[in-house]
Amino acid sequence: MPELPEVETVRRGLEPVMTGRRILHAEVRRPDLRWPLPPKMAERLTGARVERLRRRSKYILADLSTGETLLVHLGMSGRMLISGAQVGTFHHPHPAPAKHDHVVLDMEGGARITFNDARRFGAMDLMPTERAEAHPLLAALGPEPFGNDFNESALVQRLKGRNTPIKAALLDQSVVAGLGNIYVCEVLHRAGIDPRRKAGQIAAARVASLVPIIRQVLQEAIDAGGSSLRDYRQTDGELGYFQHAFRVYDREGQPCLKDGCTGTIRRIVQSGRSSYYCPKCQR
């Protein structure tokens, strides 16, 4: 599921059990996710202290005391489970390894972090920290939505002349990094823009309006993650998968929730993926 808000919620949940702590033991239970894991990953992680946990787009980056950075992508179905550590009022004993538990990290302080990914579209890699931004998976990413490089004029410029539907353009990680299928639908609904509209044909002022809307939608989702989970963690120790009320996503046939709108949410397929929108208030 993870788009930027979920990944950020996972990052925040990992922070107290990872940052400043050593990885006492790493176990790789399956050698490949989307790609083969890097050579000797378990050995390279064992003994390293996590100096910093960062997020870039939908990637989590753990800078290690060894000079390497661990990159983690959750793909479609990747999950992080924490067990063993006392956080807040929850105590989670280590469960027996479950199906699709691919990587297990035992941390200084007693927490165990388990990466579980049924579909294995997720990824992990190790690279020198000083060359992290040059990693092939990161090099072509566009601006962070909350960064200064993402602004009205830059977005207008980036979409100028593009003949692809705005839905596809906002899913393009080189335009803006971190949006996925759900939040693009939510953003376009809030902006009142039809997802089929060609990106390059939308008036500059409307394109510009997307910048604060993208930030609002993502920030609200991050806030929901932090408020609906205690310590960013559910009672079963899973991070990042919180109940969030979407205004259009997965609401086909239901009434539009925009103030004063009497439309009905429709589902269409664009480049193989579902788009939900209100034909009445999205033009």
Next chain:
DNA sequence: ATGTGTTCCTGTCCGC
């Protein structure tokens, strides 16, 4: 360069 369709993998849900 830009746009589109396919592909990786497993699980779940829905209709028959």
Next chain:
DNA sequence: TGCGGACAGGAACACA
């Protein structure tokens, strides 16, 4: 309850 098909929050890759 079984079976087949559609679909799932991502994104690299191949090809027009």
